Amino acid sequence: MRPYTYRRLGPWLTVVCFVVGFASEGAGQPVAPPAPPPGPLSNPQPTGVVQPAEALRIRVVSSSAAATSLLDPASPAWSTAVPTALSFSRTPRVYPSEPAPAGDPPKCTVQAIRCGDQIAFRLHWQDATSDVPVAPEAKAGEGGGEPKHLYRRPTSHPNAFGDAAAIMVPDRWNGPAFPSLIMGAAKEPVTLYHWNASRGGAVLTATGRTTVTPMAGAKLEHRASYDAGAWTLTLVMPNQPDGYPVSFALWDGARGDRDGLKFFTVWHVLQAAS
């Protein structure tokens, strides 16, 4: 468009744009009032699955049941706990030569029950394959004899990885900013309640990336099962107060997930359900 054309049409275009913009403001659906800020932990009664868009809050019910009984994923107590859908992100590739992550993040819900000084979580997530690589036992002697002096346990899955899940909790937190999601930081230690399909449960501590260390003597009470294309994991850990942050991570062994190759959530907070 030549300059003289714009000089002739410019004022008219300005008027047309102003009129169209003004008219469209009142057209179509009425504009919803702006959503109230999250504010303090109000306690709306959830119905059904709480979507993450509403709030990053894990509804926690209380129970007088023994914590160990809640390790049974079919325990009736779990029917009282409202499931919260978790929204996962994928960690970025470490090296450009790695294949781009394919597929959608797994669909996952979490439920929580307080029981005394402990809190139980029940994670349920979709996974098309159950990846549980475990070294086979040593071959037994054909004659039924003691095989130990003859045979060793073999490695059979040098390139396979187990499915896994973890819940990360800060060791101390007074807010308002959340600690680092990358395994905490030097002044923000975190505890990880980690389950691996091949190796079972472990309690780990960390103060940042590469610092994950098993907690000496700690044992993770847990139970995991795979059925109909989904894992269900129940685990018990020390209780945390309302408003305390927790985050979640899932590893899909079939994708080669391990270490920092995983799906993760941002920090959620616990909130007592009324």
Place this chain on the structure above:
Amino acid sequence: MSVHQYAMVMDLNKCLGCHTCSLACKKQWTDQDGMGYMYWNNVETRPGAGYPRSFDKLEPHGGFDAAGQLTPSPLPSSEDYGKAWEYDYENRLFKGSKRNAQPDDRSLRWGPNWDEDQGDLERSEPYFFYVPRICNHCTHPACVEACTRKAIYKREEDGIVLVDPTRCRGYRHCIAACPYKKIYFNEVRGVSEKCIFCYPRLEKGKVNACAAQCPGRLRFVGILDDPESPVHKLVVKHQVALGLFPDRGTGPNVYYVPPFNPPRAGNYGKSILDDPRIPMKYLEYLFGPRVGPVMHKLEQELRRVQAGGRSEILDLLIGRDADTRYRIVNPKTPGLDPWKNEPTFKLVQIRGKQ
């Protein structure tokens, strides 16, 4: 980067392909649970698929690219390594069974050395040679670079690369990163394991088990920066030994005297490089572009001896006694004097956690 660097030179002209080195290593270090498929030392026929199968053909191939970026490869499968089959030892050895010992898995179609002695044909003439391989204890180890747990480290005092099993969590980034696939996952222990260059033996003044047992006497061991060591003489002074796949960017510290390339049948008396039996292109694929000049130099040395002269290089490569082939010194000793004191290195746990 280490202050000193232990290194090994293998003269491929002397390798018999007898696998005594592999068995010495296996018996000494890898006869535990989860280690059956591991050969910290293996001997493969070249041309051939190697161990694990086609490790040098993986894309990306591991190591570093020209920009210094790690290029982790896919992980080899158990089929690529070759499953460690068992035999019916109990009935055969102790219960008088007359059956021949057979692998318990008859469906196997690949294993270490499955293509042994096959080699290739060059203009209808067969050729092959053996390449023994251990961890290269690289100057720039890709495994160290790749480990997010900082569980692998290169000892400053002697350049030996080791895994700390108490820090390793079995993520296997190291295996993907190693272009030589000389680090292995122990599924029973859940950690990676690799050649330790027999450092507990070195600390007692003894040479590596693979070298000590080698009937062909093809291995030379010493500290690369020790002017008296045979590896210094072969690699630095005379420059007749080359690293494997030098383009992988890791700086391997196991060096090879390339197979002395005889001329083809009917062409005796010609120069090695005039009409080689082993295609130079294949040797350059393995050892890089310097392999031609190295072989030319070796040919000149040979001709000098044939004419009645002396060659320090050939005297060294013949390696009549252990003192010629090995010089095991404490790298912490001033002046790299021969080992005199008790071992002072920090011992790491090498058996790993169960």
